[in-house]
Amino acid sequence: MLEGILLLPVETHIFYAVLGFSWTVYLWEAYLSSRQRRIYRSTTHVPQELGKIMDPETFEKSRLYQLDKSNFSFWSGLYSEMEGTLILLLGGIPFLWHVAGSVTARFGLGPDYEITQSLVFLTLATLFSAVTGLPWSLYNTFVIEEKHGFNQQTLRFFLKDAVKKFVVTQCILLPVTSLLLYIIKIGGDYFFIYAWLFTLIVSLVLVTIYADYIAPLFDKFTPLPDGELKTAIEDMAKSISFPLTKLYVVEGSKRSSHSNAYFYGFFKNKRIVLFDTLLEDYSPLNKAGEPQAEQPESDETPGEPKAKPKNKKQGCNNAEILAVLGHELGHWKLGHTVKNIVISQMNSFLCFSLFAVLIGRRELFVAFGFTDSQPTLIGLMIIFQFIFSPYNELLSFCLTVLSRRFEFQADAFARGMGKASELYSALIKLNKDNLGFPVADWLFSMWHYSHPPLLERLRALGNVKQD
Numbered sequence: 001m002l003e004g005i006l007l008l009p010v011e012t013h014i015f016y017a018v019l020g021f022s023w024t025v026y027l028w029e030a031y032l033s034s035r036q037r038r039i040y041r042s043t044t045h046v047p048q049e050l051g052k053i054m055d056p057e058t059f060e061k062s063r064l065y066q067l068d069k070s071n072f073s074f075w076s077g078l079y080s081e082m083e084g085t086l087i088l089l090l091g092g093i094p095f096l097w098h099v100a101g102s103v104t105a106r107f108g109l110g111p112d113y114e115i116t117q118s119l120v121f122l123t124l125a126t127l128f129s130a131v132t133g134l135p136w137s138l139y140n141t142f143v144i145e146e147k148h149g150f151n152q153q154t155l156r157f158f159l160k161d162a163v164k165k166f167v168v169t170q171c172i173l174l175p176v177t178s179l180l181l182y183i184i185k186i187g188g189d190y191f192f193i194y195a196w197l198f199t200l201i202v203s204l205v206l207v208t209i210y211a212d213y214i215a216p217l218f219d220k221f222t223p224l225p226d227g228e229l230k231t232a233i234e235d236m237a238k239s240i241s242f243p244l245t246k247l248y249v250v251e252g253s254k255r256s257s258h259s260n261a262y263f264y265g266f267f268k269n270k271r272i273v274l275f276d277t278l279l280e281d282y283s284p285l286n287k288a289g290e291p292q293a294e295q296p297e298s299d300e301t302p303g304e305p306k307a308k309p310k311n312k313k314q315g316c317n318n319a320e321i322l323a324v325l326g327h328e329l330g331h332w333k334l335g336h337t338v339k340n341i342v343i344s345q346m347n348s349f350l351c352f353s354l355f356a357v358l359i360g361r362r363e364l365f366v367a368f369g370f371t372d373s374q375p376t377l378i379g380l381m382i383i384f385q386f387i388f389s390p391y392n393e394l395l396s397f398c399l400t401v402l403s404r405r406f407e408f409q410a411d412a413f414a415r416g417m418g419k420a421s422e423l424y425s426a427l428i429k430l431n432k433d434n435l436g437f438p439v440a441d442w443l444f445s446m447w448h449y450s451h452p453p454l455l456e457r458l459r460a461l462g463n464v465k466q467d
Contacts, residue, residue: 009363010363010367011363011366011367012367014363014364014367015088015367015368018088018367018386018387018389019085019088019089021389021390022081022084022085022389023081023085025389025393026077026078026081029077030074030077030078032441032443032444032447032448033070033073033074033077033444035441035443035444036070036440036441036444037067037070037071037074038441039437039439039440039441039444040063040066040067040070040437041067043063043439044060044063045059046059047439049455050438050439050455053428053438053454053458054428054431054432054438058432058435059438061148061435062431062432062435062436062437062438063437064148065144065148065435065437066435066436066437068144068147068148069144072139072140072144076136076140079136083132088368091369093368093369093378093381094368094369094370096121096124096125096128097117097121097370097375097378099121099124100117100118100120100121100124101117103120104116104117104120111373114181114375114376115178115181115182115185117375118177118178118181118375118376118377119174119177119178121377122173122174122177122377123170123174126166126169126170126173127166130162130166134162137162138158141153141158142155142158145256148435149257150256150257150258150435151256152253152254152255152256152257153254153255153256157254161218164217164218165218168214168217172206176202177377179198180195180198180199181376181377183195183198184376185376191356192349192352192353192355192356193352195352196345196348196349196352199348199352200345200348203344204266207264207266208265208266210264211248211264211271211273215250219250219251219252219254219255220250220251220254221248221249221250221251221273222248222249222251223246223247223248223249224247224248224249224274228318229279229318229321229322230247232318232322233247233272233321233322233325234247236322236325236326236329236417237272237329239417240329240333242270242329242332242333243267243268243269243270244270244271244272245265245268245269245270245271246271246272247271247272247274248271248272248273248274249273249274249275249276249279250273250274250275250276251276252275252276252277253275253276253277256277257277257314257433258275258277258433258434259275259277259278259314259315259430259433259434260275260277260278261273261274261275261278261321261324261325261328262328263328263329263332270332272325272328274321277314277315277433278315278316278321278324278430279315279316279321280314280315280316280317314433315429315433316426316429316430319419319422320422320423320425320426320429321426322419322422323414323419323422323423323426324423324426324430326413326414326417326419326423327410327411327413327414327423328410329413330409330410330411330412330413330414331406331410333413334406334409334410334413336406336409336410343399343402347395351384351388354383354388355379355380355383355384358379358383358387359374359376359379359383362374364379364382364383364387365378365379365382367382368382368386397447399450400447400448400449400450401446403450403451404449404450404451404452407450407451407452407457408452408457408460411423411457411460411461412460415461415462420461420462423461424458424461427454427457427458428454428458431454436454438453438454438455440453
């Protein structure tokens with residue numbers, strides 16, 4: 001029997017190795033998730049060391065929320081793995097490639113127009129992915145997130161947003177892909193260097209324009225009003241020579257009550273973005289719960305989401321927001337952003353270099369049903385998505401470990417700025433607002449958590465007294 005397996009064509013070995021590794025990763029992830037679900041089910045009372053941090057009601061809410069998310073992740077992950085397996089076994093990729101060829105043939109374009117056929121293929125593939133993923137996204141938003149008080153969207157807003165995301169994605173993806181394929185085809189022996197440089201330029205351009213031109217298509221960005229908070233943020237930025245040029249508040253509350261903050265930009269042009277749900281004094285979710293003498297006429301567009309009343313105060317006070325931003329600016333000051341970019345580009349260059357070695361191997365294409373042609377786009381998909389998958393898993397784990405290290409360092413930076421007490425209370429508030437569960441299985445946490453668990457971060461901040 002073993003001899004029979006060894007005598008199988010190399011293409012068959014490649015195919016089943018890819019399929020086998022995919023299921024191995026899925027089973028490993030399922031095992032880790034089952035360990036964490038046991039924690040959710042068994043830890044029904046607030047552990048003693050959390051008694052002063054989390055009240056029993058919030059603890060139970062977070063436990064049930066995370067349990068629902070974990071159960072949903074199990075079924076959606078199983079569906080995704082089965083769908084991917086069926087696509088491979090039934091020859092879905094070559095079938096869709098032939099469909100794309102039939103579409104281009106109707107316009108009088110033959111096999112020589114490979115880039116055009118590739119763009120049609122990419123459009124059909126992303127459309128298929130969007131349609132098959134829509135029911136899962138709807139369930140997650142309007143059942144799980146709605147049940148636990150996070151969803152702020154109407155169905156009309158959700159669907160309009162999904163269509164807009166698809167269109168914007170295609171407007172970026174198709175031109176970039178066509179240029180990348182063209183560079184690979186005309187680049188000669190050193191095409192991998194030109195391809196890498198092209199993707200580097202594209203990524204830098206997208207990071208630069210995203211918040212100014214792309215994100216506003218989906219969310220409303222307004223300058224942070226003049227006042228105590230804005231002045232304090234600007235002063236803190238100056239104290240560490242952070243070249244802050246603009247401060248924005250994004251209307252995240254129209255989608256969800258989850259909160260966030262980030263900065264972006266290159267060189268001397270940095271901007272900070274705060275979600276309105278992060279700001280205690282600005283969050284509409286707080287104002288929605290306040291009694292009002294009069295209800296003015298609404299100027300909201302029909303179908304737009306409306307803030308839902310909440311029983312608890314959302315967000316952080318000004319001192320806590322400064323502590324959170326002290327953490328975020330710590331990432332910049334300590335060079336974490338630059339280090340991540342360097343690691344990403346080194347990885348990208350390595351992958352394109354290996355791609356240049358492997359793209360000529362016909363057996364890779366035959367393994368996935370391409371016996372008569374070797375399309376460049378299909379080669380990119382096979383090599384980057386399937387052949388590199390073991391390397392990608394290992395790299396992902398290493399980056400997760402590095403990310404946790406960076407988070408501890410950024411917390412220490414904020415503590416060095418004298419904001420340990422405020423960051424301590426902010427982390428607790430944000431954990432409560434987002435219903436984060438503070439108890440984690442060690443193996444699940446090690447593999448998945450890009451941020452350290454709450455208790456580990458609080459311990460690292462030191463013994464700070466809390467009210």
